[in-house]
Amino acid sequence: MEVRQAIHHEQAETLDTEGLRRHFLIEEVFAPGEIRATYTHYDRLVILGISPLKTPLTFGPELAQIAGVSDFMERRELALINISAGAARVSVDGQSFIVENEEALYIGRGAADVSFTSVDPARPAKLYAVSAPAHARHPHRKVTKKEASPQPVGTAEAANKRTINKYIHADLLPTCQLMMGLTRFEPGSVWNTMPAHTHDRRTEAYLYFDMPSDRLVIHLMGRPCATRHLIVRNEQAVLSPPWSIHSGSGTGSYAFIWAMAGDNQSFTDMDFVPMEALK
Ligand SMILES: O=C(O)C(=O)C[C@H](O)C(=O)CO
Numbered sequence: 340m341e342v343r344q345a346i347h348h349e350q351a352e353t354l355d356t357e358g359l360r361r362h363f364l365i366e367e368v369f370a371p372g373e374i375r376a377t378y379t380h381y382d383r384l385v386i387l388g389i390s391p392l393k394t395p396l397t398f399g400p401e402l403a404q405i406a407g408v409s410d411f412m413e414r415r416e417l418a419l420i421n422i423s424a425g426a427a428r429v430s431v432d433g434q435s436f437i438v439e440n441e442e443a444l445y446i447g448r449g450a451a452d453v454s455f456t457s458v459d460p461a462r463p464a465k466l467y468a469v470s471a472p473a474h475a476r477h478p479h480r481k482v483t484k485k486e487a488s489p490q491p492v493g494t495a496e497a498a499n500k501r502t503i504n505k506y507i508h509a510d511l512l513p514t515c516q517l518m519m520g521l522t523r524f525e526p527g528s529v530w531n532t533m534p535a536h537t538h539d540r541r542t543e544a545y546l547y548f549d550m551p552s553d554r555l556v557i558h559l560m561g562r563p564c565a566t567r568h569l570i571v572r573n574e575q576a577v578l579s580p581p582w583s584i585h586s587g588s589g590t591g592s593y594a595f596i597w598a599m600a601g602d603n604q605s606f607t608d609m610d611f612v613p614m615e616a617l618k
C-alpha cells in the first residue's frame with residue numbers, strides 16, 4: 340500500500356525526473372498472488388492491481404484502515420478490467436462473476452464479502468481496478484467488450500487511429516463517480532489524446548499495457564504551458580491531476596485503460612488545448 344499526496348502544479352514544476360516519477364508514476368501495479376494498492380489524495384482514487392492465483396485474494400485490514408472504516412468497500416465503489424487472457428472468478432456477497440479478458444466488473448458500495456481467484460491458476464488473471472468514494476449503492480454488474488460501445492477515432496495520417504471502449508459509463512450503468520474504459524491502437528498508430536485536454540473537475544489515471552518489454556510511451560503531463568514527460572513501460576500507471584494534460588506517444592502501438600472520478604460523468608467534458616498553446 341502506497342499513499343500519494345495531491346500536489347500543486349507549482350511544486351510539480353520544480354520536480355526533477357525522479358520526483359515526477361515518485362509522485363505521478365506507479366511502476367509496479369501488479370505482483371503475482373497479491374493485491375497492490377495506491378491510495379491517492381486526488382479525488383481519493385485508489386489504484387489497485389489484483390493478481391490472483393489459486394488462493395482467493397480479499398481486501399485486507401490495511402485497505403480498510405486507510406479509509407478509516409471496518410471494510411474497504413463500506414463507503415466505496417470499484418471498477419475493474421481483466422487485462423490477462425486468463426479469466427478471473429470474482430465473488431461478491433455470494434454472486435459469482437467470471438471476468439474474461441477485456442471484460443469489466445463494477446462492484447457497488449457496501450459489498451462486504453469480495454474475493455478474487457484465477458479460473459486457471461496456470462493462466463492467471465490480471466485485474467486492474469480503480470476505486471472511489473461512493474454516496475449510494477448501485478448494483479454490481481459485469482460489462483462485456485461488446486457492451487462497451489467501441490468507437491473508432493483518429494486517422495492513420497495523424498498516427499492516432501484507435502478504438503475507445505467505454506465500459507463503466509453513465510449511458511450503460513449507474514455509478515456514483517467512476518468512469519472507466521479501454522483505448523486500443525491500430526498497428527502503426529501511437530498518439531493518444533492529441534490535441535490534449537484537461538478537465539479540472541475530474542482526476543484521471545492511465546494504465547498502459549500490451550507492450551513488449553522494450554516498448555515505451557512518452558507520457559506528457561503538466562499544465563499545457565509547462566509540460567513535462569514520464570517514460571512509461573508496460574503495465575505501469577500514471578496519475579493525472581485535474582490541472583494536467585494526459586497525452587503521449589509510444590515507440591509502437593499499445594493499449595491503455597483510463598479511469599476517472601470527480602464532479603461529473605460526462606466523457607466529453609474536456610477543455611481542449613489549442614496546439615499553439617502547448618509548451
Ligand atoms: O484515446 C483517447 O483519446 C482517450 O481514451 C481519452 C481518455 O479517455 C480521456 O482522457 C478521457 O478524458
Ligand SMILES: [Zn+2]
Binds near residue numbers: 538
Ligand atoms: Zn481526459
